[in-house]
Amino acid sequence: MHAIKVEKLEKKFGDFRALDGLDLDIRKGEVYGLLGPNGAGKTTAIKVLTGLLKMTAGNAEVLGTRLPNKDITQRVGYMPQETALYLGLTVHQNLEFFGKLFGMDKSKILEREAELLKFIDLERWKDEMVTNLSGGMKHRVSLACALIHEPEVLFLDEPTVGVDPELRESFWKFFGNLKEKGITILITTHYMDEASHCDRIGFMRTGKLIAEGQPQAILREAGTKSLEDAFLFFARRGK
Amino acid sequence: MNFKRALAVSRRVFMDLKNDKRTLALIIIAPLFAMAIFGLAFSGQISDVKVIVVNDDMGMNTTIGQVYLSEVVISNLDPDTLSITTMDDLPSAISEIESGNAYAVFYFPANFTNITILAYNQMTEASTSVGIHIDMSNVNVADTIMQTFNDAVQKTMQERGLEMPVSIQKEAVYGANASFMDFFVPGIMAFVVYILTTLLTLINFVGERTSGTLARLTATPLRESEIVAGYAMTFSVVGTLQALLLLTVGMLVFGVNVEGNVALAFMVVALLAIVCQALGILLSSITHREAQAIQLIPFIIMPGFLLSGVFWPLEALPTWLRPFSYLVPPSYAIDACRSVMLRGWGLDMIWIDVVALIVFAAVFLFLATLSLKRRG
Ligand SMILES: Nc1ncnc2c1ncn2[C@@H]1O[C@H](COP(=O)(O)OP(=O)(O)OP(=O)(O)O)[C@@H](O)[C@H]1O
Ligand SMILES: [Mg+2]
Numbered sequence: 001m002h003a004i005k006v007e008k009l010e011k012k013f014g015d016f017r018a019l020d021g022l023d024l025d026i027r028k029g030e031v032y033g034l035l036g037p038n039g040a041g042k043t044t045a046i047k048v049l050t051g052l053l054k055m056t057a058g059n060a061e062v063l064g065t066r067l068p069n070k071d072i073t074q075r076v077g078y079m080p081q082e083t084a085l086y087l088g089l090t091v092h093q094n095l096e097f098f099g100k101l102f103g104m105d106k107s108k109i110l111e112r113e114a115e116l117l118k119f120i121d122l123e124r125w126k127d128e129m130v131t132n133l134s135g136g137m138k139h140r141v142s143l144a145c146a147l148i149h150e151p152e153v154l155f156l157d158e159p160t161v162g163v164d165p166e167l168r169e170s171f172w173k174f175f176g177n178l179k180e181k182g183i184t185i186l187i188t189t190h191y192m193d194e195a196s197h198c199d200r201i202g203f204m205r206t207g208k209l210i211a212e213g214q215p216q217a218i219l220r221e222a223g224t225k226s227l228e229d230a231f232l233f234f235a236r237r238g239k
Numbered sequence: 240m241n242f243k244r245a246l247a248v249s250r251r252v253f254m255d256l257k258n259d260k261r262t263l264a265l266i267i268i269a270p271l272f273a274m275a276i277f278g279l280a281f282s283g284q285i286s287d288v289k290v291i292v293v294n295d296d297m298g299m300n301t302t303i304g305q306v307y308l309s310e311v312v313i314s315n316l317d318p319d320t321l322s323i324t325t326m327d328d329l330p331s332a333i334s335e336i337e338s339g340n341a342y343a344v345f346y347f348p349a350n351f352t353n354i355t356i357l358a359y360n361q362m363t364e365a366s367t368s369v370g371i372h373i374d375m376s377n378v379n380v381a382d383t384i385m386q387t388f389n390d391a392v393q394k395t396m397q398e399r400g401l402e403m404p405v406s407i408q409k410e411a412v413y414g415a416n417a418s419f420m421d422f423f424v425p426g427i428m429a430f431v432v433y434i435l436t437t438l439l440t441l442i443n444f445v446g447e448r449t450s451g452t453l454a455r456l457t458a459t460p461l462r463e464s465e466i467v468a469g470y471a472m473t474f475s476v477v478g479t480l481q482a483l484l485l486l487t488v489g490m491l492v493f494g495v496n497v498e499g500n501v502a503l504a505f506m507v508v509a510l511l512a513i514v515c516q517a518l519g520i521l522l523s524s525i526t527h528r529e530a531q532a533i534q535l536i537p538f539i540i541m542p543g544f545l546l547s548g549v550f551w552p553l554e555a556l557p558t559w560l561r562p563f564s565y566l567v568p569p570s571y572a573i574d575a576c577r578s579v580m581l582r583g584w585g586l587d588m589i590w591i592d593v594v595a596l597i598v599f600a601a602v603f604l605f606l607a608t609l610s611l612k613r614r615g
Contacts, residue, residue, distance in 0.1 A: 050458040054614065070460065078458040084451035088255045100247035101459045129258065155458075 002061065003028040003153050003184035004049065009058035011044050011207075018044040020207035021058070026186060026200075031179050033195045034188045035231065036204030042188040043081050045204075046155045049186070050078045062153055074102060077151030081158050081188075083138045087131035091122060091141050094130060095148055102149035109148070116144040119174055121167065136162045143171075154178070156187045160194060172197045192227040201227070203234050210234045240468065244461050248469025255443065256477065262439070266477060270431040270485050278423050278493065281550065285383045287322045289341045291332045294325065296351040308355055308395065309347040312369075315391035315398075320383060329370075336374050343384045346370035359401055413498075413582040421496050424489040425504065425576035426549040429511055431485065432478040433547070433569040436512045437539050439477075440470060440519025445532045448523060453611075463611035467520060467604055471513045478512030479505050498583035504576045507589070510596045511572040517603035518568075524610035542567050549573050571595045 004026040011019035018041045026032045034042045047053040049060060051068055060067040063075055085094050092113065099109035117123045120140035122133075130138060143159050160168045172194065175185055179199075187198070195201050195215060202212040211218060211234040215227065222230035256262050296309035316323060324341075326332045335341040347369055354367035371388065375381045414421070447453040456466065482505055489495035522539075526532045544550065546560070547569040553561055564570045575592035578584040586593065 047454075052454050052457045052614065070462070073458055073460050076458065078455065080451055080455055082451040084455040086251065086255065086452060087450065088258050089251065090258075093251070093254055097247060097251045098459070101244055101456070101461045103241075103243065103460070 001028045001064075002026065003030065003063060004032075004186060005059075005061040006045075006049070007059040009045070009048065009060055010056050011041075011048055011053060012056045017207050019048065019055075019058075022204075022208050024202065024209075026184060028184055029179055029182045030199045031175060031185045031187065031197070033198035033201040034186060034204055035190075035192070035195055035201055035227075040204040041207040042204055043157055044207075046078070046157050046186065046188065050076060050155055074149075075152045077146040077149070077154045079143050079146035079154075079156045079159055081161075083135075083142050085130050085138060085142055085145065088129065090127050090129055091117070091133075092126045094141060094145055098145045099148045104149060112148055112150070113144075116147055119170075120144050121170075136164060136167070139163055140167070152183060154183060154185045154187075156185060158188055158190070160189060160191060168194070192231075195227050203231055205235060210237075240462065240464050241460075245465040245468040245472065248461070248466055249472040252443065252470055252473040256439070256473075266435065266439075266481065267484065269435060270427075270481050271488055273431050274424065274427050274485055274489065274493075277427060277550070278420055281419070281423065284320075285380060286319050288320060288343075288380055288384060290321050290323055290343045290345065290384065291335055291341050292323055292325045292345050292347075293327065293329050293332050294347045295349045296347045297349045297353065299352045299356055301356075306352055306356075308352040308399075311395045311398070312347075312391050313345075315394045317387050317390065320387045333372050336372060339374075341374075342377075342380055343371060343373040345388065346372070416496070417581055418494070418496075420489060420493040421581060422577070424486060424493070424495045425580040426547075426573045428482045428485050428504070429508055429569050429572035429576050430543060430547060430549040432481055432508050432512050433515055433543050433572070434540060435481065436474045436478055436515035437519045437522070438536065440474060440516040441522050441526075441532050441535065441539075442529070444470075444520050444523035445526055445529055449528060457614070463608045466611060467517065467607050470516045470520065471604070474516040475509040475512045478515075479509045482508040497580045499579040499581075500583075500585065501580070503586060503589075504579045507572050507575045507579070507593065507596065510593070510600060511568060514568045514596060514599045514603055517600065517607040520607040521603060521610055524613075543569050546570065547573055568596065568599045571599075 002025060004024055006022055006024040009019050009022040010017060022041070022045055024032075034045065036042055044053065048055050049062060049067065051070070051073060054068065062072050065072045086097065089097070095113045095116070096109055099112065104112070117126060120143065122137060122140060125133060125137065130141060133141065139159070139162055143156070146154065146156070160171055163171065175187070175197070178185060189195060198215065200212065200214055201218060202209045204210070211221070211230075213221070218227065218230050219225070222233040224230045224233055256266065292313055294309050294313070296307055298305045298307040313323070326335075329344070329346055332341075332344045336344060348367055351367050351369070354363060354365050357363040358366060371385070373381055373384060444453075486495070486497070486501065490497075522535055523532065526535065542563075546556070546564040546567045548564065549569070553564050553570075556564070571592040575589040578589050578592075
């Protein structure tokens with residue numbers, strides 16, 4: 001069963017092709033890492049898949065529903081690359097607001113909020129205004145907002161940026177738990193060491209994939225020791 | 240359209256306004272400040288205008304002795320409005336105007352009493368005139384001087400039993416006991432709600448755009464119409480509360496009287512707030528940064544200031560400009576609030592204003608929703 005299926009996806013900004021024939025096929029319960037240099041089109045791909053941008057050509061399906069489709073948002077979680085929180089609201093008020101948008105009732109929100117605050121280790125900051133939190137803390141709140149409604153598919157755009165190593169470790173453990181529950185995660189990152197936690201990774205460049213597979217398989221194919229070197233190998237080969 | 244989600248948006252905007260102490264202060268203090276400043280400034284009467292009287296009147300000998308009609312006119316000049324000094328010689332009096340020490344000189348010629356009385360009794364064809372030399376550089380002051388002089392002449396004639404061929408009787412149809420503040424408060428209520436609602440929504444919404452929260456909402460079940468409805472709910476309540484606050488302070492501090500149904504006036508204000516929040520959302524779609532929103536502020540304030548009739552009657556505008564007041568939503572709200580609160584009119588009389596506001600609301604809400612649906 002595919003959780004995310006993308007065929008020949010194209011997104012043009014004017015004459016510029018940010019996505020140029022992207023193909024993805026991600027299974028339910030898979031953790032898929034999208035890697036690539038700045039401007040490769042990772043964020044654009046996620047924005048098309050979450051309905052923020054309209055594709056200009058191609059096909060995309062999430063949980064068997066052809067995009068664009070508003071109803072599917074109920075089952076999807078999205079954490080944008082920028083923090084995108086209400087800075088003038090407290091941590092609790094942000095979580096509560098997003099919970100309500102997904103139709104959750106008060107008690108369910110509180111229960112879920114307690115769980116998530118524990119996970120992002122911000123229980124003490126529950127009633128603090130978001131604007132007063134540090135950059136990494138804001139990032140953690142943003143992740144919690146994406147998870148509040150227990151989505152089946154998660155799109156996480158650089159969720160670990162600015163998060164300290166210890167917490168990053170626990171994030172990946174948590175993603176592993178979500179996977180156990182059958183939740184599908186599409187994640188972008190610039191930390192190559194993190195990519196090895198993924199079931200599969202895709203290297204993106206100029207709007208399309210240049211290589212894809214399990215981290216070990218990628219290393220084998222490129223004949224390199226690190227994913228960084230592997231990326232350079234595929235990038236050169238692609239030219 | 241899901242009411243619960245719209246309500247969630249509404250609550251979120253409420254909390255945003257409530258959590259920010261400065262915004263909260265703006266919402267509460269700005270209306271009172273505007274009422275006090277503008278109210279006091281505009282209600283001020285022109286007073287103590289310096290004028291000089293040069294009186295050459297020789298009077299007239301009658302059965303009751305020497306009569307000086309000029310003296311009577313002078314004593315009938317309103318002493319609050321004018322501050323009068325006398326001089327003997329016309330040229331030096333005029334030079335006082337030229338040097339800016341006085342606004343006007345009233346000159347009574349030697350034959351003033353004589354000719355006036357003879358002419359009234361149809362015993363002469365000759366005529367006399369009072370020479371008024373006046374500094375017209377301030378039109379309001381000049382008008383007041385002329386008005387005061389005319390009043391004094393009329394009063395003199397009446398006292399002397401010199402009947403005017405036409406007599407004028409004034410009877411107030413509305414606002415018999417209305418003070419300036421009674422007139423001003425309904426207008427400023429609508430005006431303040433117009434300015435603040437438009438600005439607050441604009442700023443709040445530009446924030447949603449720049450911070451990325453608006454984009455994030457796109458990835459939730461929330462629909463564009465629900466966002467607009469949520470903002471509308473919040474600001475119609477905030478607008479009504481502002482109007483309530485203004486009216487309360489107006490009644491307690493300025494002794495404002497209300498003729499009609501206040502609830503109807505509040506309903507009009509709430510409707511105006513709905514129009515204005517949609518306008519704010521719409522304006523935010525043509526701005527990308529907070530700095531650009533600030534550039535829009537004069538374009539929000541100036542038309543409201545000039546064309547809504549809050550400070551000057553529309554009749555004071557050049558005729559070619561008047562039709563533009565129909566394009567400014569607060570015009571209708573101000574007119575309706577005044578009609579209700581000063582004349583005691585009901586919905587049956589102000590329905591045209593209400594319909595105009597409803598049309599504005601429908602169009603702006605539609606356009607605001609459309610502007611949110613547009614995406615890359
Ligand atoms: N709204 C837009 N209008 C025009 N060009 C855009 C727009 N959004 C993105 N682009 C362009 O599309 C390309 C892909 O951008 P995107 O944000 O998807 O890259 P990314 O892979 O996420 O990079 P990063 O690692 O820096 O986050 C870039 O060249 C960018 O300039
Ligand atoms: Mg990106």
